Amino acid sequence: MYTTLLTSLEEGIYIITINRPDKLNALNKQVFQDLNRALTEIYTNTEIKSAIITGAGPKAFVAGADISEFSGLSTDESKALAKAGQDTFFRIEQAHKPIIACVNGFALGGGCELAMSCHFRIASDNAKFGQPEVNLGLIPGYGGTQRLVHLIGKGRALELLMSANMIDAPTALQYGLVNYVVTQEELLPKAKYLLDMINTKAPIAVSKCIESVNAVFDETKNGYEVEVNGFGYCFGTTDRLEGTSAFLEKRKAHFTGN
Ligand code: COA
Numbered sequence: 027m028y029t030t031l032l033t034s035l036e037e038g039i040y041i042i043t044i045n046r047p048d049k050l051n052a053l054n055k056q057v058f059q060d061l062n063r064a065l066t067e068i069y070t071n072t073e074i075k076s077a078i079i080t081g082a083g084p085k086a087f088v089a090g091a092d093i094s095e096f097s098g099l100s101t102d103e104s105k106a107l108a109k110a111g112q113d114t115f116f117r118i119e120q121a122h123k124p125i126i127a128c129v130n131g132f133a134l135g136g137g138c139e140l141a142m143s144c145h146f147r148i149a150s151d152n153a154k155f156g157q158p159e160v161n162l163g164l165i166p167g168y169g170g171t172q173r174l175v176h177l178i179g180k181g182r183a184l185e186l187l188m189s190a191n192m193i194d195a196p197t198a199l200q201y202g203l204v205n206y207v208v209t210q211e212e213l214l215p216k217a218k219y220l221l222d223m224i225n226t227k228a229p230i231a232v233s234k235c236i237e238s239v240n241a242v243f244d245e246t247k248n249g250y251e252v253e254v255n256g257f258g259y260c261f262g263t264t265d266r267l268e269g270t271s272a273f274l275e276k277r278k279a280h281f282t283g284n
Pocket of ligand 1: 048049050052089090091092093094132134135136158159162
């Protein structure tokens with residue numbers, strides 16, 4: 027179905043594995059094309075409740091944008107490349123269903139940017155994060171200079187961006203870049219465990235959590251207003267009636283996403 031992705035749907039969780047292990051899952055044009063198709067699937071397929079993005083093989087999540095595609099690009103073409111990458115990652119960040127990154131090895135450059143566009147991240151203990159673009163005479167182009175600051179703060183972000191240093195998984199945990207560090211074997215089970223739990227919650231409420239939190243980082247929006255509107259929207263849903271009734275009747279709620 028996809029040239030560069032493996033996908034499966036397991037109990038409402040869509041697992042996307044970027045599958046170019048011989049190139050450490052580097053993001054070439056085809057990966058972006060496939061990722062965009064997979065995102066459309068997440069947005070539109072009602073059987074998909076949430077998603078995981080990971081990389082094939084034991085070594086890399088994604089080792090960056092495919093550097094071999096950089097040669098010969100004009101300034102305008104390079105800007106278009108960055109804009110297209112940013113747009114893809116906005117689609118991940120703005121998805122109304124949770125998408126989490128399982129970082130199973132190197133997450134460098136565009137790989138770190140991809141992981142940061144997900145709603146949160148879990149790392150295996152061999153994971154390494156970095157933005158090594160200055161080694162190539164470049165800066166990140168897929169939102170890395172912005173999301174890294176949001177996630178770990180200005181000083182740490184600037185140190186990583188300017189030095190090209192990599193950080194290991196325990197440091198990423200300490201910085202708040204990832205929520206958990208587990209063994210490679212535990213990586214997908216941990217993500218599935220968390221998503222199974224989230225998937226039992228009211229889907230519209232979950233989507234309004236994402237929308238409200240994203241508004242914190244969107245200068246065109248007043249996050250408090252987005253929250254009020256989200257609260258009001260949820261109030262009018264069947265799932266809010268079900269959730270509050272279930273609590274009062276001391277039973278488990280069964281949400282339908284309406
Ligand atoms: N783009 C294109 N190809 C890449 C790549 C990238 N970002 N990262 C790795 N590869 C390829 C290598 O060219 C190599 O291909 P080959 O076997 O055909 O020569 C293969 O993946 C394996 O990588 P290799 O460098 O041999 O592995 P390593 O274990 O020695 O080093 C890294 C691993 C991640 C440290 C190293 O590959 C690296 O520095 N990659 C680039 C990271 C980067 O700068 N990313 C930002 C891009 S904007």
